Amino acid sequence: MAVAFVRKVTGLTAEQYDRITAEVSAILGEGNLPEGGLLHLAGPVEGGWMIVEAWESEEALNRYRAEVLGPASTRAGVPTPPGPVRSAFAVHKLIGRLRA
Numbered sequence: 001m002a003v004a005f006v007r008k009v010t011g012l013t014a015e016q017y018d019r020i021t022a023e024v025s026a027i028l029g030e031g032n033l034p035e036g037g038l039l040h041l042a043g044p045v046e047g048g049w050m051i052v053e054a055w056e057s058e059e060a061l062n063r064y065r066a067e068v069l070g071p072a073s074t075r076a077g078v079p080t081p082p083g084p085v086r087s088a089f090a091v092h093k094l095i096g097r098l099r100a
Helices: 014-028 058-076
Strands: 003-010 037-045 048-055
Touching (some): 014 058, 048 058
Antiparallel strands (some): 003 048
16 A cells, blocks of 8 residues: 655755755666655755655655665765654555656
8 A cells, every 4th residue: 555754854954855865866866766666755844854755655665764765865974864754644546747
């Protein structure tokens, strides 16, 4: 079952986010989603950065965090929050056309 989450990362800056995504892109290729990833949106909010994602499963999300995001964040010099991300809700339907 697909899952989605919304997470505010307090204190994260655009520069830090861009460093992390550059490291992730070096692994996955520019603009590619990881295995199991369905959607990624991110942008600045007061006091940090908001991230919205949809995944084929919570297991796929946690695998990505452990195998790709964690190491990429370390190489970028930006620590990731510890532990698994809990899904905010089960996805009943996903429709999209947004392209950054």
